[in-house]
Amino acid sequence: MTESNTATISPSETSHPKKGGAFVRRLEIHGFKTFASQTVFEFPEGITAIVGPNGSGKSNIADAIRWLLGEQRMSVLRAKKSEDLIFNGTDRRARMGMAQAFLTIDNSSGILPIDFSEVVIGRRTYRSGENEYLINGRKVRLRDIQELLAHAGIGVTTYTVIGQGLVDAALSLRADERRQMIEDAAGLGAYQGKRNDALRKLAETEENLQRARDIVAELAPRVRRLQRQAEKAEEYIRLNEQLRDLLRKWYGYQWGQATQAVQQARAAVQETSAALEAVREKITAQEAHLHTLRAEAVRLRNELEQLRRDRAAERRRVEALRRDQAVAEERARLLARQAETLREELAALDAERETLAARGNDLRAERERLEAERAQAQAAFQAAQARLRDAEQERERLRREVEAARKRLARLSARLVEIEQQQAQIREQRERLNRELEEHQAAMSDLRKRLARHEGEIQLHEDELETLRRQAGELQVALLKMKRLIEETTAERDAHREALNQAERELSKLEARRDLLARLREEGTGYAEGVRALLQAARRGQVFGILGPVADFLRVPPKLAVAVSAALGDRLQGLVVRDLEAAIVIREWLANHNTTRVTILPLANLKGPRYRAIPQDAGVLGRAADLVQAEDPGLLEHLLGAWLIVRDWNTAARLANRDFWNIVTIDGDVLHADGSLQAGQGDTGGRSLLEQSREWAELPERLEAARRVVEEVQARLEEIEELLAEHEAERERLLREMADVSRAMERVGQAIEREKREIERVQQEQNWRSELIRRLKKEYEALRVQAEELETESQRVSAEQVQAELALQTAEQALEAAHPGALREAVEKARTVVAVLDEQLSGLRRQWREWEQALERLERQRAQKEAQLAALSEERAKLAERQQQLAQQITAIEAAMEGYLARIRPIEERLAAIETEQVQAEEHLDALRKQGQAADEAAHRARLSLQAAEDRLAHLGTQIENDLGLVEYEDLSGDVPQQTLLPLDELVTTLPKVTVLPEGLENDIRRLRRLIGQLGAINPEAPQEYAELKERYEFLTTQADDLEKAAADLRHIVAELDRLMTERFRETFDAINAAFKRYFKRLFGGGTVDLELTNPEDPLSSGVEIIARPPGKRPQSIALLSGGERALTAAALIFAILSVSPAPFCVLDEVDAMLDEANVGRFRETLLELAEETQFIVITHNRGTIEAADTIYGVSQTEPGVSTVISLALDEAIRAAKH
Known part of the structure; x- marks a missing residue:
C-alpha cells in the first residue's frame, strides 16, 4: 500500500x-x-x-x-x-x-x-x-x-541547481576552468554544440571532398586514356571488318591453288625417332638411379642436421647446468658466511655462560657464609639465654648502648631497604634488556634470511639479465645481418628493375624492328621492280608456285655477307619457284606485264657444279656452299657450289684459273673462273637483302628469347620483392623482439636495483640492530656490575646490620640481665637475629632462582643457535649433493655429446660415398645425354627436311589462320561477345570461291593493314569501360563541387558562431564583472573585486582571474582569503551571474x-x-x-x-x- x-x-x-x-x-x-x-x-x-x-x-x-x-x-x-x-x-x-x-x-x-x-x-x-x-x-x-x-x-x-561545495569550488577552479562559468552564464553551450557539430561536419566534408578529389584526380587520366582507346577501338573495328572482307576474297583465290604437295619425307623421321627413343629410355633409367642417390643424400643430410641440432641442444643444457652450478657455489659461500656468524654468536653465549657460572659460585659462597652466620646467631641466641641470669647488674649503662645500637641498626636497615629497591629496579631493567636483546636477535635472524633471499633474487635477476643481454646481442647481430640482407636485396631489386627496363626496351626494339621488316618485306623494299611486281602478284593470287626470294632461302654469317652478296650478284634478286612449269607461267606473266627482268630458279630443275677439290691454301676459308646454310641443299649447291671464299685479294690471285673456281674475297672482290674480275665498291643492296633475310629468320627466336628474358627478370624481380618484403617483415619482428628484450632488460635492471636497495636497507638495519645489541649488552653488563656492587654493599650492610643487631642484642641482654624479663627479651632479640638471617637466606635463594632462570634462558638461546647452525649444515650438505648431481649431469651430457659425434662420423662418411657415386652417375648421365643429343640432332635434321616440304603448304594456311581464324559468337550464359579460333579445314571451306581478283585488291589490303598497324595496341573493352568510367567521373566531379560548396558554407557558419560567441562572452563578462563588484561591495560592506582575462585577445580560450580586496586589506589572490571571505566572494560571484543571466528558478543547496x-x-x-x-528553492x-x-x-x-x-x-x- x-x-x-x-x-x-x-x-x-x-x-x-x-x-x-x-x-x-x-x-x-x-x-x-x-x-x-x-x-x-x-x-x-x-x-x-x-x-x-x-x-x-x-x-x-x-x-x-x-x-x-x-x-x-x-x-x-x-x-x-x-x-x-x-x-x-x-x-x-x-x-x-x-x-x-x-x-x-x-x-x-x-x-x-x-x-x-x-x-x-x-x-x-x-x-x-x-x-x-x-x-x-x-x-x-x-x-x-x-x-x-x-x-x-x-x-x-x-x-x-547550485549544490553544496559549488560556491567554494567557483573560487578553487583554475583560471581556464573558471571561464566555463562565464560561458554557461552567457548561454554559449548551444553555440558550442552547433560549432562542434559544424566542425565535425566540416571535417567529414573535407575528408569526403579530399577523397572525391583524389578519386577524380586518379580517374581523370584514366578517362582521357580510355577515351583515346575507345576511339581507337571503334576505328579498329571498322577497319578490321573491311579488311576481313577483302582478305576472304584474296585467300579464297589463293587456297584453291595450293593443296597438293605434302606426302614425301617421313621414313627418315620414323627411323631417327626410334633411335632417339632408345637413348631416352637409357637416360630415364640413369636419371631414376641418380634421383635415388640424391634422395638418400638428402635423407642423410637431414639425419646429420638433426644429430647436430640434438648435440647443440645438449650443449645448451650443459651451459644451463653450469650456470646452476655457479649459483649453487655462490649459495654455498653465503651459507658458510652465515654459519661463521652463528659460531661467533655461540662463542659470545659461551662467554656469557661462564660469567653466569662465576655468579653462581658467588651466590653459593654467600649462602655458605649466611648459613655460618646463622649458626653463630643461633649460638648467640643460646648464649643470650645463658646470660639472661647475669645481665641485670649493668642495666643503666647498657640502656645507653642499646639506644645507640638501635639508631645504628635503623640506619643500616633503611640503607638495606634502599639497596633492595635499587636491586629490584636493576632486575627489571635487566629483564627488559634481555627481552629487547631476544627481540633484536630474532630480528637479526630474520634480516639474515631476508638478505640471503634478496641476494638469491639478485643472482636470479642477473642470470636473467645476462640471458637477455645475450638475446639482445644475438638480435643485434641478426638485425645487422638483416640490414645487410635488405641492402643487398634492395640493390639486387634495383638492379633487376633496371635489367627489366633494359629487357623491355630491348623487346620493344625487337618488336619495332619486326614490324619494320614485315612492312619492308611486304612492300618488297630492296628488290627490283620485276621482283616486287611478281611478289605482289603472288600475294594477289595472280601467280602461283613462287616459294620466295633467294635471300629468304639462305642463312649467311654476317662476316660473309659482303662476299656472298658479291658472288651472287643479280641472282640475289632472283625468285625461287617449285619447278620449270611454274617458271614458265611466271615468264608468261612477266611478258604480259612488261616489267624488268627477273632471275627465276626452279628447284626441281636446278643442278649443282661438278665436284672439285678445294685448294689447300691458308687464305682459303672454304667453299661458299659449305660456309652458308640453306633450306634447300640443291639451291645452295646451284648458287654457291662453284665459289671459294678467301681472305684477301692475294689469295685470290694465287688461286686464279685453278680448277675453274669462282673466287670472292671477304671484302667483295670477285675473280671469275673465266679470268674476269670485279673490284671496287660493290652494291650494298644485296648485302642488305641477305642481312634482312637473316635478321627476319632470327627475329622470332630473338623475340622469344627477349620475352623469356623479360619474363625471367620479372619473375626474379617478383621473387626479390617478395624476399625483400619477408626481410622487412623479419626486421620488424626483430625490432619488436629487440624492444621486448630492451623492456625486459630495463624491468630486470629495475628489479636488481630494487633488490640492491632492499639489501642496502636490510644491511643498514642489520648495522643498526648490531650496534643496538652491542649497546644493550654493554648496558646489561653495566647493570650486572652495578648489581654486583649493590650486592656487595648489601652484604656489607647486612653484615653491619647483623653486627649492629648483635651489639643491640648484647646491650639489651646486658640491660635485661638484671631481671628475667630483660633476659627473656634478649632471648627474643637473639631469635629475631636468627629470623633476619633466615630472611637473608630466603633473598639469597631468590637470587639463586633468578640465576638459574638466566642460565636456562642462555642455554635456550644457545640451543636455538646450534639448531640454526645444524639447519645451515644440513642445507650445505644438500647443496653439496646438488652440486655433485649437477656435475654428474654435466658429465653424462658431455658423454652423450661424444655419442652424438660417434653417430655423426659414419653418416658423414656414408654421405661422402654417396656424393662420389652421385658424381659418377651424373657423368654417365651426361654421356648418355650427349648420345641423345646426337640422336636428337639426327632426328632434327630429318624433321627439318620434312618441315621444309610441309612449310611450303603451311605458309598459306598460317596466313589464313592468322588473318581469318577469329570469328565472333555470343556467349548465351552472359550475352558477352567472345572470340574463338576456327580450325583451318573449316576455314577454307567457308572461303568464297574467287576466280579473278578485283583490280587494286592488294593495294586496298596493304592500305587497311597499314592503317590498322598505325593504330597500335587495341583495348576491345575500352568503349564500354570509357562509358562507365565517364559516368562515374562526371558524378564524382559534381559531388566534389557540392562538397566544396558545403565546406565553404560550414566554414562561414563556424566563423559566424565564433564571432557571436565572442560578442556574447564579452558582453556577459563585462556585465558579470560589474555585478560582481556591486555584490562584493554590498556583501562585504566595502572593498573591491575585479575579474581579469588572462588573454583578452582571445577571450574564448582565456582564463579568468579574480583579484579581491576586502575592506582594509590590500588586493590579493582569492587563495589568500579566509574561509568566510571566500564564502562571501563566491556568493557575490554566484549572485552576479544570476543577476546577469537570471534563471527561471534556482535551487540553492x-x-x-x-x-x-x-x-x-x-x-x-x-x-x-x-x-x-528568479524563483528560489533554498535548502x-x-x-x-x-x-x-x-x-x-x-x-x-x-x-x-x-x-x-x-x-x-x-x-x-x-x-x-x-x-
Missing part, C-alpha cells in the same frame, strides 16, 4: 511578484533515494525554504531536480550507479524496483517552445538499468528534454553554510532582491535565510531511512534547522 505525503502552502503565505518566465509549480518524488512514499512539493513563486536535521534527506530533493533536468553523472548525484537512486528498503519496508520523479513547470509565458501552459518533465529508472524520459506523459529522448529546457536557460550545465550571523543578513537581502526575477540551516522564505518545508526521518515532509511555520522551521 503506497503512502501519500503531500505538503501544501498555508493561506497566510505570500509570494513575490515575478516578471514572467518558466517557474516550478510542483515536484513529485516516489521511490527516489530516501523518499519511499509518494511525496509532492508545491512551489509558489518567490523563495521556498527546505529545512531539517542533517541526514534527513534534504539534499536528495536537489538531487531529484538535477536528475530530472538530465544529469547523467552518478558522482554529481552522490551515487555510484543508477541502482543507488532507487529506495533500497529498511527493516520495515521492502526495497522498491523503480524510482520516479515529475517536475511541473509553468509555461504560461510560452518561453518553452511547446503548446502547453504546463509542462511536466518525468523520469524513471529501474533496477535493470533502464531509464524512461517523459514530457507530459509521452516517452521522449533525454536530448528532447535537454533541448526543450535549454530555451528557458534551464539545464544541468546552467545555474539551475546549503550555499550559506559558511556565512556567520553578521553576513547572513546581507545574503538574505540580496536573495530577496534576486527573487524578483538551508541558517535562520536568517529561513526568515526570507515565503514557503517552508520540513524534512525529517521519523522512520529510520525514510524521509517525510511537512509544511512548517517560521518558528518551527528555525527549531528544525537548529536540530
Whole structure:
C-alpha cells in the first residue's frame, strides 16, 4: 500500500511578484533515494525554504531536480550507479524496483517552445538499468528534454541547481576552468554544440571532398586514356571488318591453288625417332638411379642436421647446468658466511655462560657464609639465654648502648631497604634488556634470511639479465645481418628493375624492328621492280608456285655477307619457284606485264657444279656452299657450289684459273673462273637483302628469347620483392623482439636495483640492530656490575646490620640481665637475629632462582643457535649433493655429446660415398645425354627436311589462320561477345570461291593493314569501360563541387558562431564583472573585486582571474582569503551571474553554510532582491535565510531511512534547522 505525503502552502503565505518566465509549480518524488512514499512539493513563486536535521534527506530533493533536468553523472548525484537512486528498503519496508520523479513547470509565458501552459518533465529508472524520459506523459529522448529546457536557460550545465561545495569550488577552479562559468552564464553551450557539430561536419566534408578529389584526380587520366582507346577501338573495328572482307576474297583465290604437295619425307623421321627413343629410355633409367642417390643424400643430410641440432641442444643444457652450478657455489659461500656468524654468536653465549657460572659460585659462597652466620646467631641466641641470669647488674649503662645500637641498626636497615629497591629496579631493567636483546636477535635472524633471499633474487635477476643481454646481442647481430640482407636485396631489386627496363626496351626494339621488316618485306623494299611486281602478284593470287626470294632461302654469317652478296650478284634478286612449269607461267606473266627482268630458279630443275677439290691454301676459308646454310641443299649447291671464299685479294690471285673456281674475297672482290674480275665498291643492296633475310629468320627466336628474358627478370624481380618484403617483415619482428628484450632488460635492471636497495636497507638495519645489541649488552653488563656492587654493599650492610643487631642484642641482654624479663627479651632479640638471617637466606635463594632462570634462558638461546647452525649444515650438505648431481649431469651430457659425434662420423662418411657415386652417375648421365643429343640432332635434321616440304603448304594456311581464324559468337550464359579460333579445314571451306581478283585488291589490303598497324595496341573493352568510367567521373566531379560548396558554407557558419560567441562572452563578462563588484561591495560592506582575462585577445580560450580586496586589506589572490571571505566572494560571484543571466528558478543547496550571523543578513537581502526575477528553492540551516522564505518545508526521518515532509511555520522551521 503506497503512502501519500503531500505538503501544501498555508493561506497566510505570500509570494513575490515575478516578471514572467518558466517557474516550478510542483515536484513529485516516489521511490527516489530516501523518499519511499509518494511525496509532492508545491512551489509558489518567490523563495521556498527546505529545512531539517542533517541526514534527513534534504539534499536528495536537489538531487531529484538535477536528475530530472538530465544529469547523467552518478558522482554529481552522490551515487555510484543508477541502482543507488532507487529506495533500497529498511527493516520495515521492502526495497522498491523503480524510482520516479515529475517536475511541473509553468509555461504560461510560452518561453518553452511547446503548446502547453504546463509542462511536466518525468523520469524513471529501474533496477535493470533502464531509464524512461517523459514530457507530459509521452516517452521522449533525454536530448528532447535537454533541448526543450535549454530555451528557458534551464539545464544541468546552467545555474539551475547550485549544490553544496559549488560556491567554494567557483573560487578553487583554475583560471581556464573558471571561464566555463562565464560561458554557461552567457548561454554559449548551444553555440558550442552547433560549432562542434559544424566542425565535425566540416571535417567529414573535407575528408569526403579530399577523397572525391583524389578519386577524380586518379580517374581523370584514366578517362582521357580510355577515351583515346575507345576511339581507337571503334576505328579498329571498322577497319578490321573491311579488311576481313577483302582478305576472304584474296585467300579464297589463293587456297584453291595450293593443296597438293605434302606426302614425301617421313621414313627418315620414323627411323631417327626410334633411335632417339632408345637413348631416352637409357637416360630415364640413369636419371631414376641418380634421383635415388640424391634422395638418400638428402635423407642423410637431414639425419646429420638433426644429430647436430640434438648435440647443440645438449650443449645448451650443459651451459644451463653450469650456470646452476655457479649459483649453487655462490649459495654455498653465503651459507658458510652465515654459519661463521652463528659460531661467533655461540662463542659470545659461551662467554656469557661462564660469567653466569662465576655468579653462581658467588651466590653459593654467600649462602655458605649466611648459613655460618646463622649458626653463630643461633649460638648467640643460646648464649643470650645463658646470660639472661647475669645481665641485670649493668642495666643503666647498657640502656645507653642499646639506644645507640638501635639508631645504628635503623640506619643500616633503611640503607638495606634502599639497596633492595635499587636491586629490584636493576632486575627489571635487566629483564627488559634481555627481552629487547631476544627481540633484536630474532630480528637479526630474520634480516639474515631476508638478505640471503634478496641476494638469491639478485643472482636470479642477473642470470636473467645476462640471458637477455645475450638475446639482445644475438638480435643485434641478426638485425645487422638483416640490414645487410635488405641492402643487398634492395640493390639486387634495383638492379633487376633496371635489367627489366633494359629487357623491355630491348623487346620493344625487337618488336619495332619486326614490324619494320614485315612492312619492308611486304612492300618488297630492296628488290627490283620485276621482283616486287611478281611478289605482289603472288600475294594477289595472280601467280602461283613462287616459294620466295633467294635471300629468304639462305642463312649467311654476317662476316660473309659482303662476299656472298658479291658472288651472287643479280641472282640475289632472283625468285625461287617449285619447278620449270611454274617458271614458265611466271615468264608468261612477266611478258604480259612488261616489267624488268627477273632471275627465276626452279628447284626441281636446278643442278649443282661438278665436284672439285678445294685448294689447300691458308687464305682459303672454304667453299661458299659449305660456309652458308640453306633450306634447300640443291639451291645452295646451284648458287654457291662453284665459289671459294678467301681472305684477301692475294689469295685470290694465287688461286686464279685453278680448277675453274669462282673466287670472292671477304671484302667483295670477285675473280671469275673465266679470268674476269670485279673490284671496287660493290652494291650494298644485296648485302642488305641477305642481312634482312637473316635478321627476319632470327627475329622470332630473338623475340622469344627477349620475352623469356623479360619474363625471367620479372619473375626474379617478383621473387626479390617478395624476399625483400619477408626481410622487412623479419626486421620488424626483430625490432619488436629487440624492444621486448630492451623492456625486459630495463624491468630486470629495475628489479636488481630494487633488490640492491632492499639489501642496502636490510644491511643498514642489520648495522643498526648490531650496534643496538652491542649497546644493550654493554648496558646489561653495566647493570650486572652495578648489581654486583649493590650486592656487595648489601652484604656489607647486612653484615653491619647483623653486627649492629648483635651489639643491640648484647646491650639489651646486658640491660635485661638484671631481671628475667630483660633476659627473656634478649632471648627474643637473639631469635629475631636468627629470623633476619633466615630472611637473608630466603633473598639469597631468590637470587639463586633468578640465576638459574638466566642460565636456562642462555642455554635456550644457545640451543636455538646450534639448531640454526645444524639447519645451515644440513642445507650445505644438500647443496653439496646438488652440486655433485649437477656435475654428474654435466658429465653424462658431455658423454652423450661424444655419442652424438660417434653417430655423426659414419653418416658423414656414408654421405661422402654417396656424393662420389652421385658424381659418377651424373657423368654417365651426361654421356648418355650427349648420345641423345646426337640422336636428337639426327632426328632434327630429318624433321627439318620434312618441315621444309610441309612449310611450303603451311605458309598459306598460317596466313589464313592468322588473318581469318577469329570469328565472333555470343556467349548465351552472359550475352558477352567472345572470340574463338576456327580450325583451318573449316576455314577454307567457308572461303568464297574467287576466280579473278578485283583490280587494286592488294593495294586496298596493304592500305587497311597499314592503317590498322598505325593504330597500335587495341583495348576491345575500352568503349564500354570509357562509358562507365565517364559516368562515374562526371558524378564524382559534381559531388566534389557540392562538397566544396558545403565546406565553404560550414566554414562561414563556424566563423559566424565564433564571432557571436565572442560578442556574447564579452558582453556577459563585462556585465558579470560589474555585478560582481556591486555584490562584493554590498556583501562585504566595502572593498573591491575585479575579474581579469588572462588573454583578452582571445577571450574564448582565456582564463579568468579574480583579484579581491576586502575592506582594509590590500588586493590579493582569492587563495589568500579566509574561509568566510571566500564564502562571501563566491556568493557575490554566484549572485552576479544570476543577476546577469537570471534563471527561471534556482535551487540553492546549503550555499550559506559558511556565512556567520553578521553576513547572513546581507545574503538574505540580496536573495530577496534576486527573487524578483528568479524563483528560489533554498535548502538551508541558517535562520536568517529561513526568515526570507515565503514557503517552508520540513524534512525529517521519523522512520529510520525514510524521509517525510511537512509544511512548517517560521518558528518551527528555525527549531528544525537548529536540530
